[in-house]
Amino acid sequence: MSAVSPASVVIDPYRVKHRGMITLAIMLATIMQALDTTIANVALPYMQGSLQASQDQITWVLTSYIVAAAIATPLTGWSCAHWGRKKVFMITVIGFTMASALCGLAGALWQIVAARLLQGVFGAALVPLSQAVLLDINPRERAGQAMAIWGAGIMVGPILGPMLGGWLTEYYDWRWVFYINLPVGLMALYGIARYLPETQPAGVRLDPFGFATLSIGVGALQLFLDRGEQLDWFNSVEIRAEAITSVLAFLFFSVHTWTSSGNSFLNKALLRDRNYVIGIMLAFIVGVILYATLALQPSLLQGLLNYPIVFAGLVMAPRGIGTMLAMIAVGRLLYYIDVRVIMGAGLALTAFSLYLMTLFTLDMDTTLIIVSGVIQGVGIGFTFVTLSTVAFSTLAPNLRNDGTPIYSLMRNVGASAGISIIQALFSQSTARAHAQLSGAITPYSAAVQNLPPLLSAQSPTGLALLNLELNRQAAMIGYLSDFHVMMWLTLLAMPMLLLLRKPRAPAPG
16 A cells, blocks of 8 residues: 555654543444444345345345445555544544444335445444554553454454344344444544544555556455355356456556555555564464354354354354453463464464364254354454464554555455355355265165154155255255364464564563
């Protein structure tokens, strides 16, 4: 992104007043945005009926938000350099809150899709801005604690969003999924306007070609990932067009960035910091693992195990407790233990939790679900906070406005890629398992002959019930296969920790 000059950062972390109030205000904005990434998912069936939309059409409520946020995120660094960070923060909070109100007031599909586009555009900057502010207002020795607070806010969305969305939809109305942002947004706006110090604009010129090619590449990639499974991937003309567009746009962007003699949209100084580059690569992988798991579990609990929506949310909630406890502990452990060791422990715990998930069965109780969720929550908490800390530990302060949007973008693209790829693998594994199980069902096999009369393959009713049971068994095999894939991905990511430089240890506080 356009480089932000050192003069644009005027915050001295040792002289910041009202650090607690600033942290509270920006974290309210962060939690508001993080919740909206997932809170609407469980309300989609209710929206579909209310807005008279088809299954294909209602998914645009999610896709429009994701695509708009992906395109707008890289613009954060230039916006702060051009107008000042406080001003940009206030505009994004106002815009996001007003767009949330429009979502709740929507009476037609096109209205809510347009409002979600606005939500994505304004909300894109909230997470990277909050990360940059926390890094700036806290001295280096408090960076670990600051990233623990920031990470806790980020984790609230994917962990508590489905549960809160299900509760609001079940007992109130799906529109409250969006109305809940209004009081939160107003409190965040007051705190930012009252306490956050401003940074001076640097007058940096926007690189229009770099922004256009990166935006087209990211937008086409998001559409490719979000709609690929629904449209049967490369058998669809639309998906092939989106894939080609994304590849060409990224190619043009890469060539333009490396050959540009002046300021390019992507600040090349970011790529000279090894910790930052390894950090965004690991952020991509963590996004894949975290969001793919959270996308699979609600459908497994509600669709396969027939848990009610609110109960499914309660069963998944202990994962968030594990994450919060880990983030509190990490803020202290960073003073005494090498950050790479903590990250290694986090990835190992995450891999172990995914191994436990490969032991799920159709007749299990909730114990294994809760235990594996808590362990994964602790693992993600250890990994997420330390990753944020180490990625920015060696990065110059004047590069933070440029670095935090790319970090958030890589994590979000990892989330979209993870969800799409894991869903595709699930469909393939389920179909393959169903074919194998069906091949073993013959009138002469001992297993079929010993079935109860209700499941007799000799009657149409029995055959239909038998096929339903085969579908259930095949779906469970598909879920277990996905958990295996994510477990191995986590283990393969661990050697990357050896490439990280050890950041300067903070003095014990």
